[in-house]
Amino acid sequence: MIVRITSKYGALDGSHKTPHNGIDLAMPEGTTLRMIGEGVVDRIYDGSAAIGKGLSVQFEDGTRAIYGHMNEVSVKVGQHVKDGQIVGISGNTGHSTGPHLHVGMKDASGGWLDPSEQVERILANGRVGDGIGDIPKFSIGEWLHEKVAEVTLNSSVDFISDLAFSFPIIAVVSAGVYCFTRMFSKSLAKWGAIGTVIYGICVID
Numbered sequence: 001m002i003v004r005i006t007s008k009y010g011a012l013d014g015s016h017k018t019p020h021n022g023i024d025l026a027m028p029e030g031t032t033l034r035m036i037g038e039g040v041v042d043r044i045y046d047g048s049a050a051i052g053k054g055l056s057v058q059f060e061d062g063t064r065a066i067y068g069h070m071n072e073v074s075v076k077v078g079q080h081v082k083d084g085q086i087v088g089i090s091g092n093t094g095h096s097t098g099p100h101l102h103v104g105m106k107d108a109s110g111g112w113l114d115p116s117e118q119v120e121r122i123l124a125n126g127r128v129g130d131g132i133g134d135i136p137k138f139s140i141g142e143w144l145h146e147k148v149a150e151v152t153l154n155s156s157v158d159f160i161s162d163l164a165f166s167f168p169i170i171a172v173v174s175a176g177v178y179c180f181t182r183m184f185s186k187s188l189a190k191w192g193a194i195g196t197v198i199y200g201i202c203v204i205d
């Protein structure tokens, strides 16, 4: 899964009348979230404030990470969390115009920091895509690559089962390429379909 940054740190836009003190990552509700450092949970947001449900974790160097608009928080105040530990799932709680995660960071004296460098490690399954504020573009190649990457992330399955998993998709895409190119040339259609199968297998890593 690829998620996008829909509002950058410091942004002024329709939903942020004062400079945004964190970043927003659009993601489906229920996305598993990891903590981006080792520390102690110093606050749980119960959902009654604008930030919705969320948490704040203080790291050993005194900085804090704050997650907001979550659906469920799976840790408690005072709990020690490891870097990368799962702390809950994303949602759409509080003042929010759509499913997203708000991520804020504070330095030891309480000043806001830009968390952009850290966001890549929040997602348990997936990555933060390029581009700001745009909706993920659908392409079969990217989707296939993501699917295979997800399977590889979830379990260390080997190439053969990746191939078995992807083969129906490759077959459908090849058939599509064949039918389309046959309108122009029969031999082109044949090589187009073979090329697609080879490409599909090469994409599996």
Ligand SMILES: [Zn+2]
Pocket (backbone or CB within 6 Å): 007, 020, 022, 023, 024, 101, 102, 103
């Ligand atoms: Zn935000």
